[in-house]
Amino acid sequence: MDEQSTNDAALLSLLERARQAAGNAYAPYSGFRVGAALRLVGGGVVTGCNVENMSYGLTICAERSALVSAVSQFGPEIRIEAAAVANLNQAASPPCGACRQVLAEFILPDAPVIFPAGDGARVMAFRELLPMAFELKGN
Numbered sequence: 001m002d003e004q005s006t007n008d009a010a011l012l013s014l015l016e017r018a019r020q021a022a023g024n025a026y027a028p029y030s031g032f033r034v035g036a037a038l039r040l041v042g043g044g045v046v047t048g049c050n051v052e053n054m055s056y057g058l059t060i061c062a063e064r065s066a067l068v069s070a071v072s073q074f075g076p077e078i079r080i081e082a083a084a085v086a087n088l089n090q091a092a093s094p095p096c097g098a099c100r101q102v103l104a105e106f107i108l109p110d111a112p113v114i115f116p117a118g119d120g121a122r123v124m125a126f127r128e129l130l131p132m133a134f135e136l137k138g139n
Contacts (some may be wrong), residue, residue, distance in 0.1 A: 011082060011114045019109035037083070082111050082114075
């Protein structure tokens with residue numbers, strides 16, 4: 001996607017919702033507070049934040065937190081038309097590999113994903129973030 005996409009008011013609003021969600025993050029170990037906002041087909045927005053655990057492997061990322069909330073609220077048929085990730089640490093934060101794979105089951109391939117990059121916000125189509133998602137044959 002081109003850099004002008006970062007000027008899209010709807011995407012910037014979604015990024016702000018992600019920043020607000022980051023304020024609720026539970027990150028006493030890393031201090032890295034992340035929020036995510038998912039805009040669903042049909043217009044609803046669901047947010048989530050990272051929730052750490054002293055057993056780091058049990059930590060849940062903001063993107064997966066938002067996705068689990070969306071499925072819980074609206075059912076497994078949801079589809080995501082845009083996603084935003086933000087943090088309160090002034091660091092670049094595209095979705096991690098695990099979150100990309102989990103999102104792949106629900107997000108439209110061309111859905112824009114906006115996240116902080118080194119020089120401001122960056123927007124990419126989801127398929128650019130995870131070009132070779134795992135798939136089961138026959139599904």
